[in-house]
Amino acid sequence: MNISEKMKQDWDERAQHHARFWIATENYQTEEVFEQSGRATAQALIESLTDLHRPSWNVLDIGCGIGRVLKPLAKHFHTLAGIDVSSTMIAQSKTWLADHPNITTSENSGVDLREFKNESFNLVYSYVAFQHMPRTVFDQYLREINRVLSPEGYLALQLPIGPYFDVPIEDTIGIRSYTFQEIEQKLRNNGLAFLDDSRIHHNNSININQPFDHRFHIIKKIKTVKPAPKVQWVQLERPQHTSALDMHLYETYADNCAKMGNPHEGIQTLQDLVQRNPKHLSGWLRLAALLLEDGQVQQAVTTLEELTALHPRYQEGKVTLQQLLARHQRESSTSQEEKKQFSC
Numbered sequence: 001m002n003i004s005e006k007m008k009q010d011w012d013e014r015a016q017h018h019a020r021f022w023i024a025t026e027n028y029q030t031e032e033v034f035e036q037s038g039r040a041t042a043q044a045l046i047e048s049l050t051d052l053h054r055p056s057w058n059v060l061d062i063g064c065g066i067g068r069v070l071k072p073l074a075k076h077f078h079t080l081a082g083i084d085v086s087s088t089m090i091a092q093s094k095t096w097l098a099d100h101p102n103i104t105t106s107e108n109s110g111v112d113l114r115e116f117k118n119e120s121f122n123l124v125y126s127y128v129a130f131q132h133m134p135r136t137v138f139d140q141y142l143r144e145i146n147r148v149l150s151p152e153g154y155l156a157l158q159l160p161i162g163p164y165f166d167v168p169i170e171d172t173i174g175i176r177s178y179t180f181q182e183i184e185q186k187l188r189n190n191g192l193a194f195l196d197d198s199r200i201h202h203n204n205s206i207n208i209n210q211p212f213d214h215r216f217h218i219i220k221k222i223k224t225v226k227p228a229p230k231v232q233w234v235q236l237e238r239p240q241h242t243s244a245l246d247m248h249l250y251e252t253y254a255d256n257c258a259k260m261g262n263p264h265e266g267i268q269t270l271q272d273l274v275q276r277n278p279k280h281l282s283g284w285l286r287l288a289a290l291l292l293e294d295g296q297v298q299q300a301v302t303t304l305e306e307l308t309a310l311h312p313r314y315q316e317g318k319v320t321l322q323q324l325l326a327r328h329q330r331e332s333s334t335s336q337e338e339k340k341q342f343s344c
């Protein structure tokens with residue numbers, strides 16, 4: 001499996017689970033909340049373009065998901081195209097964008113823009129998508145963006161810029177962060193440059209506790225560079241690798257389900273998660289805790305027994321199991337006492 005196939009597989013899985021959640025983990029609960037978040041992102045994009053944008057523009061969204069940002073942008077531009085590596089996201093975008101004839105969406109390879117002709121867009125933008133891709137894939141996209149942008153076209157780029165951070169190549173969702181110097185160099189290599197880098201200098205004072213900057217940076221095409229030679233993407237050494245962020249977000253989703261009064265869906269999510277990733281210890285503990293909260297004591301005990309059988313040296317699992325068994329025994333003897341008193 002190469003990186004293109006891995007990105008496809010992982011993002012399809014996430015989209016099949018709950019596309020809105022994996023696109024906007026804090027604004028997914030209802031269509032209205034999700035739509036409102038799309039309007040806010042579109043507004044931020046328009047504002048960052050100041051007076052540059054024109055209604056005649058053709059626009060491309062890279063990593064469009066189901067079209068959260070495309071939809072509110074439809075009234076601002078002539079045509080809009082969205083591409084996404086996940087066929088499931090694209091399938092759902094057809095419904096989400098059904099009433100917008102000037103928007104088209106399609107599945108792409110996840111590594112290039114081969115479906116588009118040279119110089120076909122005035123504006124390319126991307127929001128919370130490049131941050132999930134390996135650096136080599138981002139490089140390839142920058143070269144392709146240069147090719148598909150019209151002379152003097154613009155790129156509106158959202159990407160964490162601040163301290164350098166990377167995750168393994170197989171990680172298709174972990175967040176990568178770039179230094180300003182690294183981005184500047186990559187842009188220069190691809191015939192692109194920040195329009196106004198004073199904004200970025202301001203950005204260099206990034207707060208380490210808030211490393212994920214969601215602003216758009218406006219970048220201009222300054223010259224046409226040679227298209228990249230065709231890349232042979234190597235086979236991944238660990239194609240089954242699951243990101244720590246995936247695990248964390250599945251747990252978050254399950255907790256949210258419980259908070260919103262739907263513990264059974266949360267339990268189901270965690271059961272699927274630990275079946276697929278039996279080494280994910282905190283997933284097992286969260287599952288046991290949710291079962292317990294839901295009054296399924298015997299199921300919780302069985303879950304922890306399964307966990308300690310799989311990981312006999314995992315002390316926290318054992319301790320939790322003992323506490324649970326003790327609590328279970330206390331509760332069942334209390335209820336037997338109550339029954340006895342009642343029958344007397």
Ligand SMILES: C[S@@+](CC[C@H](N)C(=O)[O-])C[C@H]1O[C@@H](n2cnc3c(N)ncnc32)[C@H](O)[C@@H]1O
Pocket residue numbers: 007011022023024062063064065066067068069083084085086089108109110111126127128129132133137
């Ligand atoms: C967090 S979502 C954001 C979606 C959309 N940009 C938005 O803000 O609503 C990230 C999206 O990027 C897509 N994606 C991830 N890697 C990609 C790649 N290499 N090429 C194209 N799309 C990709 C995912 O399938 C997913 O739909």
